Amino acid sequence: MKKRYAIVFDTRKCLNCKACTVACKIENGVPVGDDTYRLWVTEMPLQGTYPRLHQVFQPSQCQHCENAPCQKVCPTKATHTTPEGVVIVDYKKCILCKACMAACPYDARFVSEHHGSVEKCTMCMHRLEEGREPACVETCPSRVREFGDLNDPDSAVSRLLASRQYYRLKSEKNTRPRLYYLI
Amino acid sequence: MAMNMENIRSLVRTNRDVPAIPYIAVGVVLLAIGLPAAAWVFIKGHETVYGVTRQVPWGLLISTYAYFAITSTGLAFIGGLGHAFGMREFVGMSRRIVLLAFIVLLAGFTQIGMELGHPFRLMYLMVLSPNFSAPIVWMGLFYTVELVILAVELLLVFNPSGTSHKLAAVVGFLALLVGVVAASNLGFVFGSLTARPFYHGIYFPAFLVASGIAGGSALLLVIYNIVYRLHVPGAYHRAMTTLGRLMGICIAVMVFLLAWKVATSLYTSPQGATEALVALTGGPLAVNFWVGEILLALVVPMALLVFGGFWNMKTMGMAGLVFLVGMFFTRFDFIIAGQLSPMREGLAGSGVETVNGLMQYTPAAGEWMIFALGLGLFFFLYFMSERYLILEDASH
Amino acid sequence: MKSKDMSRRKFLALSTGAIAGTIFCPNLAFLKAAEPQGMKYAILPEGKREVIASNCAMCVNKCGILCEVVNGKLHKINPNKKHIKSRGMLCAKGNAGAAVPYDPNRLKTPLLRTGKRGKGQWKEISWDEAYKYVAKNLSDLKEKYKNRSSVAFASTEGFQEEFFYYLVNSFGSLNTVRHPTLCLSSNIQGWSSVYGVFPDADLKNAEYVIMLGSDRAQALITPDSVDFQRYKPKGQKLIVLDPRFTATAAKADRWYPVKPRTDQGFVLAMMNVIISENLYDKEFVETYTHGFDELAEMVKEYTPEWAEGKCEIPADDIRQIAREFAFHAPRSVIYPGRRSSFYTHEVYVRQTFAILSAICGCWDVPGGIVPKSSINLNSHNVMFPFFMDAQDRVDKVATGLIKDVVPDAVQCPMVGTGLPTDSCAFLSEKDGSWISFREAVLQDNPYPVRGFVCFKQNPVQGVVNTQKTLKMLDKMEFICVIDTQMSDTAWYADIVLPHATYLERWDPAHSLSGIWPIISFRQPVIEPMFKSKSMFEIAGGIIREMLKIPSLWNDIDPADLESFNKNIVEDILDKPVQEFIKHQVSKHPGAWEELLKEGFFTTDGGKARYGSTRNSEYRFKTKTGKIELFNERYKDKGLYPLPKFCEPEYRPKENEYRFLVGRTAWNTHSSTQNNPYLWEIQKENTVWINVGEAAKLGIAGGDRVRVKSKIGEQTLRAYVTEKIRPDCVFYVNGWNRKSPMLSRVYGHGASESEILDDVIDSISGSVCMHETFVTLQKV
């Protein structure tokens, strides 16, 4: 049966430990640099007043939009979507016009000198095909991320989404992300 | 219309009366600045030489590209008016109009060529795997066609043995049409970015077309004042006056569109559009906006035209010059403002660094040098033609 | 055609990959795609791809790793999903470890100092020259001072430390100084005074957790930091006391910015409530404990109202927390934590924590406090020679150290406050007490120490009051540092030896005790880079050179030398190190193979171990053999037998702030800041200042601020935040480095030890890092 990959986040467990950011960089050869990263962990603004403070740490990355603005504006179809719903850039087809960078509402893309192309989260495609989880999912102490197939009702992601409430980032943009955030 | 040596010679001549040399010199200097930069980019790579960032991926080069390309389409439009709609006064100008349009477009291509990471990939992938939902594909298409049409027009207008009006009219009309479409499509390249509300709406396509025509007229007004050392021959006065009026009308249209845009950005205030507007009017782009876009591109030229009168060749030339300078800021601000409000808040860990909630962008030296390349190419090619080609044609 | 052979090669790469896949995580086979194309997005080079199991060494935790090695180059370090201790996680540092062997900044070959100390003029020398040089200097010092203890040996835990001690014991100095008195010695002392051991907490099954003075979200300790959120039982309640709003506090149900140094008051008040309301576990107290009545008597005075005045936590909240804690007992945890190098009275504080869990019976049951179990190893019971010329440890025999030589400590007048004033009450023979040791050395009390050999420790950053440490190093006639990078301490050495990193060497097996005990070890995942060597080789190399110097052995019985040569040099150091490890695990059939395959070994499926001490016959390692609420040994030594509240006389002045110490999740002490992947997360440290105070001082976020204590000052940028109490400031350790060969962090930010006062807790000999007060000034 056809697969629909997704990642579900439980930010309540996030320690802001940055394990996922380093794991991604090394797994995918993303160079050290302030502009070159596929995922980020944002410290959301402090809530409440001292001493009743609260803070959420929000990891994120490419949302693998089902309705992907980056893909629409890509002149050469370098940016395309795999049958499993992974939005991905064919490095050989990218002309570096950067339209996709301007088009992405999540600032998920950047120029990779290594690939001579724009790059971003690939859901660790190469690991998936070896039956391995994405590096950021695997390395997390708290297991903030779950990865899996939405078309499989027994997958961890399906069960989480069935049992709990969730939201998606910038839903108003109608990008229909494949990344879900549990409430 | 075969050209034998005879005909060629009747086209070529050294025009000592045209003050071309200093401008050619300027062209050479600018090229001397630009070419090394090009080499630098090929060796060091775009990322190191240019100032564009992850959050502001489009910078000076995209705006200079737009600056040249849209002016060129404006010129093509005017040329078309001459041939297709029989505005006879322009016909006498057609060689300069077409030549300018062609050279200015070439200048534009240098900018986009240096902006794209893989311009040659674009060329063959446009054929092998084009994505027709992507405005950039159409942009590529329209401007390639535009270049071809202008090339054909060049042949026609320089054909001394005269050409059939019909053919000229058809080609002229095509140039005008494609010009309009290309300019408005360029607006759509930005308008299609759902993420960037500031670019949205019919406003920009319309604005680009109008400002293009104004730019074309402005350039012609300037050029004729240069070529004839501020004493434009009577034969051209009617044409110049029409150009002045055309420019005036277009500026009026631009003012209207701008006002409308400001209003919509303010009142419908889609998230992002307002920030961009704030950036323009009060933020990092404020000076550009008030001095460049408002004063130089709209107020001053309009004033010069209205008060100087449409029969005063010099003031119209001056108006054109001021407008062209202002237009540069307009293009720059337009491209940058849309990108200044970040897609993610500049919070700790987000990787986004903002100042007062806005991204920062200032062109790097390398980008300015590439702009010099385009400008230099224009000066060099055009004024070489002025010096060695016969650009007034008596044929009509 | 091009694309065809492309995809063919892809499949080749995959076939090895697929094997790897099953090793990594077989349970995810469903992900395997019909028509693989992902490899074209991978940066994996094609070729031989292996997965080697070992264990991380970027900090103390030894998490399980699976190293992906392609053509002999380490590509990526992945967590070992099956690992019992790390539960399949790998932190930022563990991931960044992949860059360590290839770090251009690392030590590549033995270096001999040519210019003045600390001036950075080095000469590359061969290992033979290095071994000779070290052996000669050791023997010279022994000859000159007729005392082997004239050379001190400093080190921090780590599997290879075992081989470092082969060197130490072969030379025979008694002056060894280790990390515990910088870290957790007062914690061990406090808990052991009650239970005879230092236990763990079962966060995976606890219903109610009070965490005070620990930061598990950032100060990572496995498995706790994993169980903390990943395996948090539904409905578990977490109460956090910390003057800072840490990432741990961000996960808490309730955070209290407790007044520093008053946690003990909070816990005493809890006991007051629990006992006066009869909420304690009578049966447990009856069966297992000693001295309940005295305790009950003592805590009478510590009412919640009294505590509120001390620790600024509302009395009602204290009452409620006490009741909830007792209600959920025995599945209630008052978290022991790890680092306790906080305050002069820290031993009593930790003793108080231990007593609270005892009276509620939260002992040796799921969800409570549980004594560590361990899986035994065969030790090579080797006898090192008995050396005549070896005087006892300086910090033990020196006189009047504490009272006279550490006057700072007297800022909390100790006479009659339960703190010894002559020497440390419980000094570990092996670990020593870092700052009283240093104090003794500084004044040759009672004899000169002139040699310093340092392994896997960086005292210049890690021991408070850097200037004193530098003075101590100045006194030395010989300094040898064995490190993987040019640490701040190595920068001041005479000879620096490049140690192979944890990814390049065999480490001896080690029994990691805990609720889930395992046996761990390390195997090389790549060949040693450059000329680096393992401590096994280095120890052997130096010892063999020492044997060539007869005078070095003139103070032992020749028979001893005989057996030393035979049992230690020939039978161990001359054999492959694998033999050593095999022998260690030989009592467990299949353990060696298991180690090679999985990186760890455990018995009965790694189940949690509870209840070993839960029978009335069991003798605890205390004087009475019971769980001592009233401590008899302390009584004998003239310390408080009961942890009565201890208050310093010292009060911060108007403009003074208490300096706090803590961690970030992405760095280890002073080890990792120069790693590019961690450096880009934090490029320099910043000082936390409370919003209100910053306003008073006219300091805005990002301003440069001078932080001044009575022993030094540092300048760094301000982080103005509500996340810290108004009366405290904080910045993290590991910046403003002195070694230019840590190029990314050299001179950036601020060093902690440059401003931290050397105050001692004279019961355990631990340093007190939170007893320093500083002033702030915008520069």
Ligand SMILES: Nc1nc2c(c(=O)[nH]1)N[C@H]1C(S)=C(S)[C@@H](COP(=O)(O)OP(=O)(O)OC[C@H]3O[C@@H](n4cnc5c(=O)[nH]c(N)nc54)[C@H](O)[C@@H]3O)O[C@H]1N2
């Ligand atoms: N100011 C301040 N001081 C502190 C602390 C603090 O928070 N602030 N924390 C205290 C605590 S809890 C502790 S445990 C101690 C720890 O203090 P240290 O044990 O000194 O730990 P590090 O500062 O990490 O220094 C470890 C040194 O070992 C080196 N090293 C790393 N791996 C290897 C290896 O495989 N082989 C060899 N030979 N060397 C290696 C590193 O390069 C580094 O130079 O610090 C204590 N001191």
Ligand SMILES: Nc1nc2c(c(=O)[nH]1)N[C@H]1C(S)=C(S)[C@@H](COP(=O)(O)OP(=O)(O)OC[C@H]3O[C@@H](n4cnc5c(=O)[nH]c(N)nc54)[C@H](O)[C@@H]3O)O[C@H]1N2
């Ligand atoms: N990422 C990472 N993890 C590590 C280490 C590392 O260097 N990096 N080091 C390891 C080592 S060796 C150790 S010892 C442990 C240390 O880890 P922990 O034992 O958790 O100790 P710290 O994190 O040093 O300090 C804990 C907290 O105590 C708070 N505190 C200070 N004064 C008081 C007080 O008076 N009352 C209360 N309630 N809280 C106070 C500080 O703000 C700090 O947040 O971490 C280990 N894990």
Ligand code: SF4
């Ligand atoms: S690894 Fe997990 S806990 Fe750590 S920052 Fe990433 S998501 Fe958060």
Ligand code: SF4
């Ligand atoms: S998040 Fe951005 S890059 Fe990713 S699919 Fe959506 S639009 Fe494209």
Ligand code: SF4
């Ligand atoms: S930059 Fe590359 S991927 Fe992005 S739109 Fe242009 S061609 Fe497509």
Ligand code: SF4
């Ligand atoms: S899925 Fe892979 S590529 Fe995407 S963010 Fe996680 S680690 Fe990076």
Ligand code: SF4
């Ligand atoms: S906590 Fe991180 S650094 Fe420490 S051992 Fe585990 S993975 Fe390595």
Ligand SMILES: [Mo]
């Ligand atoms: Mo520690």
